[in-house]
Amino acid sequence: MLLRHTPQEITERHALTINPAKTCQPIGAMYAALGVHGCLPHSHGSQGCCAYHRSALTRHYKEPISAGTSSFTEGASVFGGQANLLQAIDNMFTVYEPEVVAVHTTCLSETIGDDLPQIIDKATKDGKIPKGKHVIYANTPSYVGSHVTGFSNMVKGMAMKAETTGVKNGKVNVIPGWVEPADMEEIKRLSGLIGVDIILFPDTSGILNGPLSGEYKMFPEGGTTMAELQSAGDSIGTLALGEWCSADGARYLDTNNKVPCRVLDMPIGLMATDRFVDAMRIIAGVSVPEELSHERGQLVDIISDMHQYFFHKKVALAGDPDQLISMVEFLVSIDMCPTHVVSGTPGKAFAKRIRELTAGLPYEVNVKCDQTADMFLLHQWIKNEPVDLLIGNSYLKYIARDEDIPLVRWGFPILDRQGHQYFPTVGYKGGIRLLEKILNALLDRKDRDDPEQSFELVM
Numbered sequence: 001m002l003l004r005h006t007p008q009e010i011t012e013r014h015a016l017t018i019n020p021a022k023t024c025q026p027i028g029a030m031y032a033a034l035g036v037h038g039c040l041p042h043s044h045g046s047q048g049c050c051a052y053h054r055s056a057l058t059r060h061y062k063e064p065i066s067a068g069t070s071s072f073t074e075g076a077s078v079f080g081g082q083a084n085l086l087q088a089i090d091n092m093f094t095v096y097e098p099e100v101v102a103v104h105t106t107c108l109s110e111t112i113g114d115d116l117p118q119i120i121d122k123a124t125k126d127g128k129i130p131k132g133k134h135v136i137y138a139n140t141p142s143y144v145g146s147h148v149t150g151f152s153n154m155v156k157g158m159a160m161k162a163e164t165t166g167v168k169n170g171k172v173n174v175i176p177g178w179v180e181p182a183d184m185e186e187i188k189r190l191s192g193l194i195g196v197d198i199i200l201f202p203d204t205s206g207i208l209n210g211p212l213s214g215e216y217k218m219f220p221e222g223g224t225t226m227a228e229l230q231s232a233g234d235s236i237g238t239l240a241l242g243e244w245c246s247a248d249g250a251r252y253l254d255t256n257n258k259v260p261c262r263v264l265d266m267p268i269g270l271m272a273t274d275r276f277v278d279a280m281r282i283i284a285g286v287s288v289p290e291e292l293s294h295e296r297g298q299l300v301d302i303i304s305d306m307h308q309y310f311f312h313k314k315v316a317l318a319g320d321p322d323q324l325i326s327m328v329e330f331l332v333s334i335d336m337c338p339t340h341v342v343s344g345t346p347g348k349a350f351a352k353r354i355r356e357l358t359a360g361l362p363y364e365v366n367v368k369c370d371q372t373a374d375m376f377l378l379h380q381w382i383k384n385e386p387v388d389l390l391i392g393n394s395y396l397k398y399i400a401r402d403e404d405i406p407l408v409r410w411g412f413p414i415l416d417r418q419g420h421q422y423f424p425t426v427g428y429k430g431g432i433r434l435l436e437k438i439l440n441a442l443l444d445r446k447d448r449d450d451p452e453q454s455f456e457l458v459m
């Protein structure tokens with residue numbers, strides 16, 4: 001029992017987090033930056049931070065992640081990192097020739113108070129940013145927020161590059177939130193089916209789920225181009241998929257570029273996907289295409305065929321707010337019972353939303369969503385109120401093993417399985433995949449546990 005020291009009795013903790021349900025801000029900023037075509041992320045801090053952020057993304061996406069670092073030593077920590085960042089910008093554009101450098105801060109550069117806009121302005125005036133190339137930035141102090149906040153901050157940094165010419169481009173900006181590259185591909189496919197021309201940013205499809213071609217490309221073909229980002233200020237509207245990951249960028253465009261925005265839930269599960277499809281079809285002024293109705297029908301068919309296996313199964317979840325809100329709604333809609341929910345990303349609206357979604361259940365769901373939310377508390381809740389299924393990232397495997405509960409890996413990070421980059425969980429097809437994973441986990445467990453007289457071939 002790897003977690004044998006977790007006691008069942010819960011005592012209140014204020015100053016200690018054990019196995020936090022989040023990771024640090026720059027990881028999200030780096031992931032978002034990789035969704036811009038020709039972009040080299042840059043970590044303004046010490047080498048150790050950058051190495052950690054790159055390795056965290058490499059372990060999840062199974063792709064090499066390139067990023068620069070300001071390589072702070074004692075001198076930069078005392079006198080500030082301006083000289084390091086100016087040199088780094090010069091080196092990166094000279095040696096690697098990216099289209100864009102996306103700078104994010106770290107705990108150290110934030111603590112000493114480095115002023116990114118001022119340093120980038122100096123780099124521009126000193127001629128260190130070649131003509132036609134760009135630097136975007138985000139402040140990502142990791143002692144507040146989480147990887148989700150970092151993602152959101154870098155998305156806002158992208159939105160700050162939008163320009164307004166006064167001539168509308170007829171497109172809709174879609175900010176997908178922190179989803180897998182395959183999810184971004186699926187959002188583009190759905191938009192194409194409905195007939196809406198979109199600017200998706202960021203877009204990591206083709207970058208972090210690309211093919212092995214035998215030829216190394218530092219900057220793969222995919223990603224949102226700078227021309228698209230600049231044109232986002234002329235779009236007819238913005239759909240932000242998720243309050244935590246995407247709304248800040250969308251609201252920035254609304255306020256500064258007069259591009260009206262709407263914040264939707266991530267299109268995960270039947271109802272959230274319905275709302276996304278409905279919003280897109282209204283924008284396009286069309287009926288839902290037959291192909292999409294067909295996919296929706298397939299998802300509904302699986303729900304009705306297998307409902308008896310979902311019914312009243314208790315689930316514990318850990319992850320990020322935008323994903324969890326849609327997932328909890330999906331689980332409730334198929335008569336499963338979310339029982340414990342934790343997220344290390346702060347946000348008061350989260351617990352309220354989860355309680356609204358689970359209001360019809362015969363018990364009050366345990367929810368914690370703040371900086372101190374951790375897997376330790378989730379484990380204690382499970383010891384007091386056991387569940388049938390765990391849904392979340394790879395760190396849940398320790399609880400799964402100790403408590404002998406099946407685990408569906410979903411979210412970030414998934415360090416010990418493959419497939420998440422290639423198969424979407426958004427949209428109707430994504431819903432089918434999620435149900436397949438949930439069903440397989442439940443039915444494998446049933447096959448293992450059933451006595452011989454009820455061990456069935458047909459299920």
Ligand code: SF4
Nearest residue numbers: 024049052106107142
């Ligand atoms: S928490 Fe701060 S110091 Fe630690 S890796 Fe993240 S940015 Fe660096």
